[in-house]
Amino acid sequence: MDRREFISMKPTAAASPTGIKVANRRTSTGLAKYSGSWTQAEAKHLLSRTLFGFKTSELASFTSKGLDTAVADILNVSSTAPNPPLNNYSSADPNVPLGSTWVNANQDPTYNPQRRTSFKTWWTSLLIQQDATILEKMVLFLHNHFATQTETIDDPRMIYNHNAMLRANALGNFKSLVKLVTKDAGMLIYLNGALNTKAAPDENYARELQELFCVGKGPDSKYTEDDVKAAARVLTGWRVTRGANPVIVSFDSTKHDATDKVFSSFYSNATVTGETGSTAGDLELDDLLNMIFSVDEVAKFICRKLYRFFVYYEIDADTETNVIIPLANHFRTNNYDLKPVLEKLLLSEHFYDMANRGCYIKTPMDHVVGFARQTEMAFPDTSKGVMVQYDHWALWYYYSAIIGLDIGDPPNVAGWQAYYQEPQYYEMWINSDSLPKRNQFTDYLLFAGYSKSGYTTKASVLDMADRTSDPQTADTLVADSLALLLPMDASSSLKASVKSALLPGGIPDYNWKDAWNTYKSNPGNTTNTKNVENLLILMYKSIMNLSEYQLI
């Protein structure tokens, strides 16, 4: 579907949530490379879905790159690990000085809760400070996929190491990552793998390995309860030594079930041969994963999840045939490397199909971090000290949590419902509680700002306006601001409505021009500057309170 077709579609009548007509939502585009024009609209779509909001400069730069370079750059993620989280909580911690990292210190029940908060705040800060690559979105994808909860794991070292593992492999080989996850201390604690023993196998991880991590529960996923039991026996013997520092993950062959494990016809009646000795765990795990990954359903399941994370939640028969199946084939052909799959998807005509634009409800993190990035909010720098820095980042972590996404603590091992719960999916982010709070958040940071520890983080509407192409011209300022903040082209009546914030009472445009130019030539004229700022705050509020602003 092209833009013209899309725009000319007739409005649908008012409808209840359950009775919304969906006639024109189908599209038959597939994975062929997108050959349409590359404009700001396409660049915006790419950035919206792969970043947590984008800066004006990023939009401009990606608009000029063209499709190939844009996608290549989005996928060119840094291989350098970010600086680790720091002690921002107390100078009384005997083992970690204030401002130093706690990731190498032994866990400490007194400070574990503060370190977990430090971890979440740090993670959120990485989103806020992300570069223009898909890395942070992929880390969140993997966190949602291999969902763990910091409250359950408790040990801050394991929590951090788990995240570092996801981060290092975010665009790497998925199959290898599954092996790492299986032997990860945090996951061994979270899904009881560390308690799995031949005398009484714990099926928890073995089940989720298939149901949630690899094969899924689609119609073609036909693993059996016996397969769960057999996999559990394969996975017996892994142990976590929590008392050690660093944490030790080891394999105890005396706890391992060394008998052969026979699987169902879904896995071609494969047998994982029982092994003994210290390498038994690894050998059998490799056999198990080779068996699981030989099933076609794995690639399809992962591709559907990627599709729902980056494109749209609804997968109809056309999409399954034209997108999911060929993408899954590509995934297998590339030995389960993630990057080629993302590249194929992000280059595809389906991804840029007008029918798939603007239909993604912002996740809570898209909403809060996107606000910080699109307003290019200034956070306290290192000179203010780690406590002040973390205090301000923490608002973002906290606010995302209260509107539904507590990073590090999804509701359960299935991840957030918005990514899997039929039929609503993303719509579950928006409810009677969260929507007013989303508006309160943006209002708050536009009007008052967040003041803590002697520093105020507040959106600078003056700087925002200054980044538009021609801030003195009200029409251009409005059009550029809407283009930055809303997913689709704004109607002329919407533009007029937003413009009325700048020019109340229908006064002529030159009033704004004069006020803006006075601000530019004499910013020290506090009265005029305050005036201009107030007008802009009201203008940005009028945009951010629109329902359209919740979509990307």
Place this chain on the structure above:
Amino acid sequence: MKRRNFLKASGAASLTLGGFGIKTYAKSPLLQMLAGRAASNDKVFVLINLGGGNDGLNTLIPLDQYSNLSKARSNVLIPDTKVLSLSGKTGTGFHPSMTGLQGLYNDGLVNAVQAVGYPSPNFSHFRSTDIWMTGSDTNENWNTGWMGRYLDGEFPGFPTGYPSTAMPDPLAIQIGSVVSLAFMGPTTTMGMAITDPTSFYNLVDGKVDSAPNSKYGKELTYIRLIAQQTNEYSTVIKAAANNGANQSTKYATNNNLAQQLKIVAKLIKGGLKTPVYMVNLGGFDTHSAQVDAADTTKGAHATLLGQLSDAIAAFQDDLTLMGIQDRVAGMTFSEFGRRIQSNFSIGTDHGAAAPLFVFGTGVQSGIIGANPTIPGTTTVNDNVPMQYDFRQVYASVFKDWFGLADAEVKAAMGGKDFTILPIFKGSSSGLEDWADQMSRIYLEDAWPNPAQGDVNFRFYTDGGNAELVLFDALGNKIRTIASGKNPLGDHTVSTNVTGLKPGNYFYQLSQGNKKVTKVLVVK
């Protein structure tokens, strides 16, 4: 009893209910219900914002200045024979299109305040609007609005804990695309801004705005639906809209302001306890084509004043038919008036003071203040000097309409004191008889005039504190010529105008609310 007083009294044991001391019910739902019911009988104030700067001299026309007015603004001048007369007033009339408001005035439902402004006026729309919305001095930048501070005092802690049983409704409702600074409280806006008129009307009618039939449209429709269903006030607003049937047939469909006020009337009648509303009519920035060249009673400004006047008349008619006329009052305001002298584009440029109207059964009908004095010879700089500070009007609304105590008025006014004007019936302004008060002071013509060197002034006071001040044509205070408590009788003072730029100046004698303003020409 006013809501506030009732709420304050609610803990008192002197009240009894079915034999039980009311204290027994402190914080009980029953008490809250009673408090709520008291609130529903309380006062509502409607602010009508005339955006762009209304030309006061062509609105409330000073007929006794007509000869000088015709020299200063011949191309926009309304023929004096067309000016609408006001019952009991010979020297002042309404613009010919204001028949609706004329009817209300003659019925005793309108109070006009002459030449409202503030010292050292600012001629920027934005700046002057902010001053009017916040109630600051001309050289102050305030972040809170005058109504926002009032509402913060009445409903502390908002939005935490709201809506509540006692106050289930929005504190203030504004119709228009942008929330007004007037409603800004200490941390957040106290007003419910309606994002745009279309969605507001749709909200009231229970409809969802249209969206394309696509995935985008599906999600947008969903979010809009949730936004409307779960807006914490949408249920009460819809209920009020359904309960409150408009009774008047006078709301013209092509009059946007009338349509806005129609909704306000419906919501008040429908039971909303919301004490403050704001509606908007823009387009008053009449730099050009303010009037039709062929007929100065027609044109853009005439259309606007006609809409304003008709809308208020329809609103008042509706309120009366609904039987809620005694609960509601309203006022017009604009960021400034316009220049005395018109321009060559058949328009007028940004000015200073201008009249405003307060209406309702609760107002003391009449005109406060004297007609502005129009100099015999004008330049492009000449302005109508302020007689009353707009914040005196605000303070009067707080004191005499909402019934605030003096300390609360002062807090809402940002810690400043303003003399109350006798706008409302039973006003606390201390003026037992306005006409009587008006007769007690007198200002003679200064001499020599035109002046150079020493100029002499003679005035008469009744012995109270009086002040004689010299202003320039822009409304800036030049100096105080005399000030203090003067014995009853005649006083003569002089001042030296050497060094003042030649042109028109104003000298103004004030004693309490009484003001007399005259023109001094410096050679």
